[in-house]
Amino acid sequence: MASVVLLGVALLVIEGLAEALVPAVSLLAGLGVLVLVARTRTVRLRSLTVLLSVSTVWALLVALFTAGVGRLVGLTTSDDGAPIALAAFIEEPGKLLILLVPALVAPGRMRRLAASDWMLLGYAAGAGFTVAEDFARRISMTAISPWLSLLAELLGTGTSYSLNPLTSGSFQTGVTVPWTGEWGQVMVVGHQVSTMLVASTVGLGMWAWRHAGHRGAGAVTPWWRLVAVGGPAAALAWAVMDHAAYNATVASAGWTQKEGLLLGVVKLVWLAGGMGRGQVVLAVVALGACLVVDAHRRLLAGPLGTLGEGVGVVPELSGLAAPWRAPVRAVVALGVLTWADLTVTAAGYAQPGLTRRARMRAGRRTGRLVMEVRRQAMGVTVPGAEPAARRRWALAALAIAVVVALVCLGVGGALGRVIGPDVIDADDALFFAGLLDSLASWWDSLGLGGQILLTALGVVALMSLGASGALALGAFGVFAWAAEHGHGVADFMRDPRQATIDYLRTVTLGQLLWDVLDFATTFIPGSALGLGARSAARSLEATVALRRNVDDLVELSSLFEQRSVLTAARNDAVDRLRSLLPEGTTMRDFNQRNYKNTLRNLHDAGYRSYDLDRLRQAARTVHQARPRVTRAAEVAGEVGGVQDLTRRGYEIPDAFRPQGLAGKPTGPRRVDMLAVSSDGTSIHVPELKGGTSRLNTGSVPTTFEGDALQGTPAYVRDHLLTDPRVIELFRDNPGIWHGVRSGRIAVTSEVISTPNPFTVLHSHPIDVDLASYPQIIAAIEDKIAALGPP
Template sequence: MDEQAMLTRDLVLRLCANATELDQGWIDADRKVVAPFTASRDTALIDAIIAGGRALGVDRLLICRTRAEHAYEPVTEVPADVGSLVGVIRGWGNEPTDFLVAVEDLSAAVLVTAGELTVAAGPDDFVREFVGADIARARADFADEARDERDADLVRAAHRYGCLEQGGKHARGARGPGPDLAERVTARAESARTGSPRAVAALRALRGAWGWAMVLVLILAMVFVPGVPGAAPVVLAMLWLLAQLAWLARSRTLSYATLVRMLALGALAAWPIALAELAIAGAVGLPADGLYAYAYVAVPVEEIGKLAPLLLFWLVARRRFKRFAAVDHLLLAAASGAGFHLAEQAVRAVVLADVTDVLAPQIGLLTLLPGWIDVPSAAVRFSGHAVTTGLVGGAIGLAVVGRRQYGAWLWILPPLALGAAALEHLSFNAALVGLDPTPLTAFVFTLYGSGVATRWLLLLLLVLAVIMDYRLARLAAGLTPRLPGRASLAGLTRWAHGRAVRVRVRVPGDIAPVFRRFALAWARIPATLAETAATILHEFAVAAVAASRGPATLCRTWRFLRRRREFAMGAARAEGRPWRRVPSRGVLSETENRLATALGVGPKAAAAMAVAPVAVPVASMAAHPLITGAAPHTGGAYAAMSVRALTDWFGALPADTRPWVWAGAVALTSLLVSGWGLPRAHPSLRHFLRDPRGTVAGFLGALAPGQIPYAVVGLAGLALPKSIDRLLKPGRS
């Protein structure tokens, strides 16, 4: 830029509240990460400023003095090297002064006062060059320093930049709302694990033994009850679908065990939904098994009813919902829909004794989001309740989590998603019972892809939700503990930041605000994508190194990553308001220190914060009956008829077979609601000779049926080479 193009007054008024404080409006504009700190006025600070500029990929910096007497001096643009910056500062004379250094697009700056106080603000990569990898720890240390030294300037800075809360009474602790029901139950369970380890170990062993007993009961039910084996592929298909979504949802804060429990709740919800359908059909004067009830009663009731389990989850875990990532809404909704789909299609498989076509394209380990149903005669595909409900949940998640950052227009998405899900469901039911849709309905459904595009639309929403979650989580880097090891793709991230700065500088300031906001957001997209890729790879690296240390370290790492993401999303969504800090930052920091030591990088070598989920791949074969024509009314086309068909089927069974039906139902429910969590204790065969009973109990507690995939992945990790440690070692970029 031309040196005369901007005066010091113009730059300082944009970025500073006064000569020694940054403007809160500028900080809040892009929700910049801020870190005040104390530093000597020497070349080490200049080196940090240059490193901060290079972290953003810029080769030019703006520098000026901030005091009023220098208001009409020109802002100096200098190359991002130590000699140029030192030359400008020496040209001001020997008297200490306050000065500001900023990047060209004003997205990051460092304010250096005449004393020891310095404030860095901007993207987290920029701030880390000044205070180190753990920004949250640096802010806490500054707060402690200000409190201990009782320096008025430091205390004021600590309050202004959120390192200390206002008021001496609460200065040492974070204020926030009280726990909800789910958090109280979780806290009591954690207290029991700490205070009564033997009793908890016994309960774990009992849970494992009960799980394997339920597997045996389920197998016996499949032997003695005709039709039940046909439901097994549907169960496996829904579990595999949830495993795929959980693995792809890199920013999730929910455990896979929670999703499986929601699946069970969604399946149980089919009964009250069926009762509601019967009541509404009777109220409007339609026969419950009539053609119009399939289309105009079943569709709206089921599409809304499948979201009821989410409402129940909110009632018992309202604080937890405040820490949800956008993708968590998608996962919970998909799990609820998967349970409903399981109830309907399992009934169809049992009652009609459908024989699964093992060559059907929607079957197999490599099937993406299994469970869809084709009606070839009508050229209609129903993607399954898991996909359609997940579509609605994903839209809700984007609106709830992103509305403050990206605008209220996101609330347009949930009605559109609900309409798309209802349209697909309506077209499918109409095709099954032989109803002809209106020309408008048929035209819109054809434009929508006749159900074929729904899975891909769900994946698109999932990707957008993950990117949004990463972006928001990075904005909370000032509060969130770091990740062990060095950051990945540092070079790509620097290039993307530098490109964003160069593009944003060229955006005219006199164009319409809506076009300017769009241009600035467009310039930011490559940097956001690069940050997303970097954090995903960083998380993969942490998990891979942890896997090489054994199942115990791997499970602790998975749990830490998920809880850390939960903390980051809570901090990002709170935007400075009081929030329920569960888990606490102190606990997370302590866990990170232990993990860093176990992974061989140590607390001081831990690198940049990244937020991305590591899920557990679950291997299972998935299958679903293929519908090749119009289904009879007992085919479970909607919940009321499914329940009626199941009741008739149960009534026709011999009396000596019915107990096995109840036993199988109890066994399946037990297997779905327990035994899917990450193991907390990992026994060793080395202790078998000394304590055979305890060792067997330990294995039962860590190897419940749903925990087998964790053990398989953990044991496979032991085969990784030792050279994998280099993924987290500093010194590479």
């Protein structure tokens, strides 16, 4: 509400603000349209709007960097090589570099993104550039003449905005088309479209790389690797050359007559791409491909990609030829799963017997659960063991970013020097230095009241888009600083040496101290921006928690996959043994206890040694396979128990942590696990079950309480007494033992079952009440004393 009131006042008070805000409104609406279309996404809308808002400030920094590079390669901002070559070769990869921050801070989450997530992130990052650039351009035109911006639109030389996210922000102008000599329209897409296209190919390239590593890829593996690397490279090159060619065409269509290898490549790509229009078509194709790839990954995720048994069932399409079955089924899955997601979410809003507000809450909760299913599916279809895979991915992202940046800087600088000032004497206002000058003039014209009003509006608007208060203050603070110091920054960009000399000649001590303080409070950590960064880092805790949950799913999925493999091997071994059974024998005759006697009896009956050897080997294979399956289920139950207890705030001593498939089973008369609550007020001793395992129905003898069933308090008390690890824990932690003995620390138990990777079941907790059994307490005391000091 505050943002609406401030916006209304600002529109009335600040001339030209309504015109300057058109890009932001249109591109936010376009982002909403894409979010509705991308039904496979796993990123939240809030994350996208925060990225868009931060990218507006990032655009300013990239523009300043571009001008600095121009100075290094010998170009001023009025040289045509700067807006034509450097603007394209630095801005296009620069827009994507903002995604490097989450790639390094949260690589686990980034590597598990859906392909459609990359598309949306690319759109948001590029939209911030369009908003920043066109805001400055429009407000600068207003500062010169209130009618200049409107005139540019009427003449068709300005940007156009609509609800279509792929044409909004595009720039068209009429020129004499090169090579044909006819009058026509050439176009450059908005920054958000080119960045969306490149980011989409990054997401698709990651899928192609992983597909190439799949065993089913076979001989086409090198081609998939080539697609994975070449796709994003080609998309970025296309975006850069389209951008450079359009800037050159607006400056002078005669640029096409210049010779040179670099210019020849730019001309060829621009012409083949429809002189700016091809990116829109390719962006639509990339969007569709991202959605289909995401649907394919949900199919690969199996139960983790579904909303429940019987919901969103995708037909097998077994009648299709094998090469076509997977892609066609992925397209079908996109429609089936999208419909299932929408109907399940809608059902959440329509639950009977609830008030309207409760139905809204239930619907939103259902929508979050649907999103979580998609996140799980994306997570379990990403190969690699954590955390090593996460670190490798982050290093690879950093290395690729560095290589791309260096290549673009080198090629852009070389092309800029080739073009130089030869095309026309470009207006300084075409480049960011001129825009900063005009922006500073407009900012000064607002007066103190207008500046305060616009700052408040900017901060509230960023907060309404999802940014924290500190981050909004810091981000808009950078914009305000640039507007306040725009004249000086522009002068410095044109002639750093002379601008520095002039500043030092005229500055007073008080002004110098104020400028230092102003810069420090804007850019140095500890200021509002620094607080915003720390606040953003704290907000990453939720992302880290989500990443851990996904890691848990990946670990459990791997265990259950191994269990499936072992189960299949056991079944094959059983089938082979059954096929070899001599007449008159059963499988029971060849179990581990009986098979030697059975083989001896068969030998005495005259069976050939060859047949006996085959039976012996087949029986031993079965004997080895069965405990492996059992062990895999045990480990899955142990890992599921660890994950569940950790999420509930328990700490598990090292002695009670699972040893994995290669480790030995816990053994008889030992507890499955022991965990201590984080506040030290309770000890939990669960029974852990994995897969289809259940509690034993037979009773076992105890030391002091007769026979007891598994899972009962008497059974748990006896295992605490007979497990040497428990005795060592009590000896090494006398505070815990005294609390248990006195009853101050409660001892509880329950059954935790992990039947599949995404389900954990709990029984009703029971109170073990160890302190009420003095015989057991005394026996534990004796065992602690027998161990001696730690």
